[in-house]
Amino acid sequence: xxxxxxxxxxxxxxxxxxxxxxxxxxxxxxxxxxxxxxxxxxxxxxxxxxxxxxxxxxxxxxxxxxxxxxxxxxxxxxxxxxxxxxxxxxxxxxxxxxxxxxxxxxxxxxxxxxxxxxxxxxxxxxxxxxxxxxxxxxxxxxxxxxxxxxxxxxxxxxxxxxxxxxxxxxxxxxxxxxxxxxxxxxxxxxxxxxxxxxxxxxxxxxxxxxxxxxxxxxxxxxxxxxxxxxxxxxxxxxxxxxxxxxxxxxxxxxxxxxxxxxxxxxxxxxxxxxxxxxxxxxxxxxxxxxxxxxxxxxxxxxxxxxxxxxxxxxxxxxxxxxxxxxx
Amino acid sequence: xxxxxxxxxxxxxxxxxxxxxxxxxxxxxxxxxxxxxxxxxxxxxxxxxxxxxxxxxxxxxxxxxxxxxxxxxxxxxxxxxxxxxxxxxxxxxxxxxxxxxxxxxxxxxxxxxxxxxxxxxxxxxxxxxxxxxxxxxxxxxxxxxxxxxxxxxxxxxxxxxxxxxxxxxxxxxxxxxxxxxxxxxxxxxxxxxxxxxxxxxxxxxxxx
Numbered sequence: 001x002x003x004x005x006x007x008x009x010x011x012x013x014x015x016x017x018x019x020x021x022x023x024x025x026x027x028x029x030x031x032x033x034x035x036x037x038x039x040x041x042x043x044x045x046x047x048x049x050x051x052x053x054x055x056x057x058x059x060x061x062x063x064x065x066x067x068x069x070x071x072x073x074x075x076x077x078x079x080x081x082x083x084x085x086x087x088x089x090x091x092x093x094x095x096x097x098x099x100x101x102x103x104x105x106x107x108x109x110x111x112x113x114x115x116x117x118x119x120x121x122x123x124x125x126x127x128x129x130x131x132x133x134x135x136x137x138x139x140x141x142x143x144x145x146x147x148x149x150x151x152x153x154x155x156x157x158x159x160x161x162x163x164x165x166x167x168x169x170x171x172x173x174x175x176x177x178x179x180x181x182x183x184x185x186x187x188x189x190x191x192x193x194x195x196x197x198x199x200x201x202x203x204x205x206x207x208x209x210x211x212x213x214x215x216x217x218x219x220x221x222x223x224x225x226x227x228x229x230x231x232x233x234x235x236x237x238x239x240x241x242x243x244x245x246x247x248x249x250x251x252x253x254x255x256x257x258x259x260x261x262x263x264x265x266x267x268x269x270x271x272x273x274x275x276x277x278x279x280x281x282x283x284x285x286x287x288x289x290x291x292x293x294x295x296x297x298x299x300x301x302x303x304x305x306x307x308x309x310x311x312x313x314x315x316x317x318x319x320x321x322x323x324x325x326x327x
Numbered sequence: 328x329x330x331x332x333x334x335x336x337x338x339x340x341x342x343x344x345x346x347x348x349x350x351x352x353x354x355x356x357x358x359x360x361x362x363x364x365x366x367x368x369x370x371x372x373x374x375x376x377x378x379x380x381x382x383x384x385x386x387x388x389x390x391x392x393x394x395x396x397x398x399x400x401x402x403x404x405x406x407x408x409x410x411x412x413x414x415x416x417x418x419x420x421x422x423x424x425x426x427x428x429x430x431x432x433x434x435x436x437x438x439x440x441x442x443x444x445x446x447x448x449x450x451x452x453x454x455x456x457x458x459x460x461x462x463x464x465x466x467x468x469x470x471x472x473x474x475x476x477x478x479x480x481x482x483x484x485x486x487x488x489x490x491x492x493x494x495x496x497x498x499x500x501x502x503x504x505x506x507x508x509x510x511x512x513x514x515x516x517x518x519x520x521x522x523x524x525x526x527x528x529x530x531x532x533x534x535x
Binding site for chain 1: 359360361375376377378379380381382383384385387398399400401414415418419420421422423426429430433511512513514
């Protein structure tokens with residue numbers, strides 16, 4: 001049997017998905033301590049984010065120095081800010097005797113720092129950021145994105161036909177503790193569509209790979225990519241115990257955008273891709289919200305199939321993070 | 328004696344007619360617990376309306392006609408609540424009979440009073456008649472038998488019934504019940520959902 005019936009203690013208790021108490025604990029021990037994705041700098045050199053009621057602000061000065069602070073009501077603490085390629089991350093600067101034990105950004109991203117940096121080269125030609133609210137706990141969204149086999153039921157007309165018909169054979173999933181990566185081989189028709197787009201737009205590619213890929217970084221970041229070209233950083237922002245916002249930004253990188261015609265085509269293609277992505281997320285939203293509504297009533301621990309182990313990895317990482325000593 | 332909590336109380340769900348067709352279902356909530364009563368191959372059964380795999384609510388609609396199948400990963404369940412349709416079971420789960428049995432839906436209770444269907448979260452507890460009282464139970468059962476059946480023409484009672492009374496009889500047969508769903512323990516009040524129960528419609532989709 002490949003299914004895993006988890007024992008109590010091997011995953012987060014169900015009430016962690018709706019109680020104020022668990023939310024407060026996550027606010028302090030997860031979002032108050034971990035490296036968190038802030039975004040990709042634009043010309044303003046400033047980024048801001050709000051997670052679990054904590055406000056983050058980072059900036060890059062004229063000399064390229066990075067700084068920032070976290071606001072927790074009236075309490076302000078300095079942020080440690082670092083980059084992985086174009087991707088900007090921050091965390092509350094560790095204090096105390098054990099501060100030297102806190103992982104560096106590269107350690108936190110392990111083993112994907114190098115791959116993420118290579119992918120982030122494509123964070124050019126940004127589309128406006130998008131935020132889609134979910135009436136569900138942020139972890140329900142994380143579970144959803146790490147679940148590799150709901151395509152045929154939740155996305156039967158969108159993602160599912162876009163990947164190889166024999167996706168089970170071609171799906172490759174890597175698990176490295178809290179972080180993981182999944183990649184699907186694109187269907188021939190989809191890859192052909194991207195090839196035509198490539199010929200017309202001269203896409204910038206970080207790799208020649210006919211894949212839909214996403215790399216998950218604990219606790220709430222994942223970077224999706226198509227065809228080794230388009231990259232879409234996502235972050236799941238907790239708003240309340242039962243609500244969250246999925247924030248993402250699409251980058252359609254090209255090697256050249258010279259003529260008005262090229263720019264117009266790029267604009268319309270990017271708009272099409274953004275609309276398509278919103279369509280896919282609108283399919284995920286009802287099931288995440290159905291889980292939010294259903295979980296308080298369940299009496300068992302569920303079961304995890306061969307392709308759902310990433311979810312338990314996430315639960316294990318959360319349990320470890322929550323078990324950390326109070327700051 | 329069982330503690331008198333919302334879980335142990337019977338709540339009106341629907342008329343028996345609403346569950347008469349194969350695959351017909353009616354849902355409700357008691358507190359934070361979604362419930363479903365469903366006709367599966369002629370047998371009317373009740374469960375917590377939550378998939379045991381990854382905890383999604385199975386039927387989102389107040390009523391309708393369709394298999395007991397989770398929208399998330401397509402698991403479907405038989406009249407015992409045991410998952411019988413598991414996409415990718417050979418590759419991803421390899422659940423045998425015992426494994427499936429462990430993942431049976433959490434059962435709920437059903438009871439009839441005449442043509443009225445009542446539902447309860449708890450599997451154990453006093454019967455509907457005991458909770459309601461024998462006299463009220465008998466009167467309600469008798470009354471329910473006078474309710475108009477789905478698709479039935481309403482004739483005036485030959486014993487001098489007025490049209491207003493006949494109209495009332497038709498309306499009462501489709502009585503609406505409002506339940507206030509409570510938040511689960513530890514959740515903020517805004518987690519609660521006000522749930523207005525509308526009885527199944529006569530024009531609900533019928534199975535193919």
